Amino acid sequence: MVIDGIWSYSPDSGYAEGQELTGYTVAATDGTIGHVDRQADHFGMRHLVVDTGVWVFGRSALVPVGVVTGVDTEGRKISLSCTRGEVKAAPRFRTDSETMDAAYLTSVGDYYHRLPPRETTTT
Known part of the structure; x- marks a missing residue:
């Protein structure tokens, strides 16, 4: 089940399609x-x-674009609405094949959707 919003950039994020x-x-x-x-x-x-990188050595994280609060093109920086600990606690990303696994993606979306809302700030 796709959760509305968690998989889409918010209109005010600064992301340009493509x-x-x-x-x-x-x-x-x-x-x-x-x-x-x-x-x-x-x-x-x-x-x-x-x-x-070295923050969680040898591990990548999968982040739904719905938690992106800002895209700074000039500074080449993306801001998220969640904390480092929340990203680290998300369902663990192990292999590239998981990006093609609808059940895994759904579990990630469910996790991020349940996070408490925060004040959003842009970069």
Whole structure:
């Protein structure tokens, strides 16, 4: 089941349709989590795969685009509405094949959808 909104950029996020975000720095509300390794849209579930680098060594995170609060093209930075801990606690991303697994994507969407709403700030 696709949860409305969690898989779509909000209109005020600053994202332009078709914009390439690979390489952009990704920041949670309380600090940087990594950079965009790739973006995907399988089953209508748009998401970013974020390489967390040394923060969570050897692990990437899958983030639905509905938690993106700002895209700063000039600064090449994406801001999220969640904390580093919330990203880390999300259903673990293990392999690239999971981006094609509708059940896994649904579990990720359910997790992010249940997070408490926050004041949104843009970059």
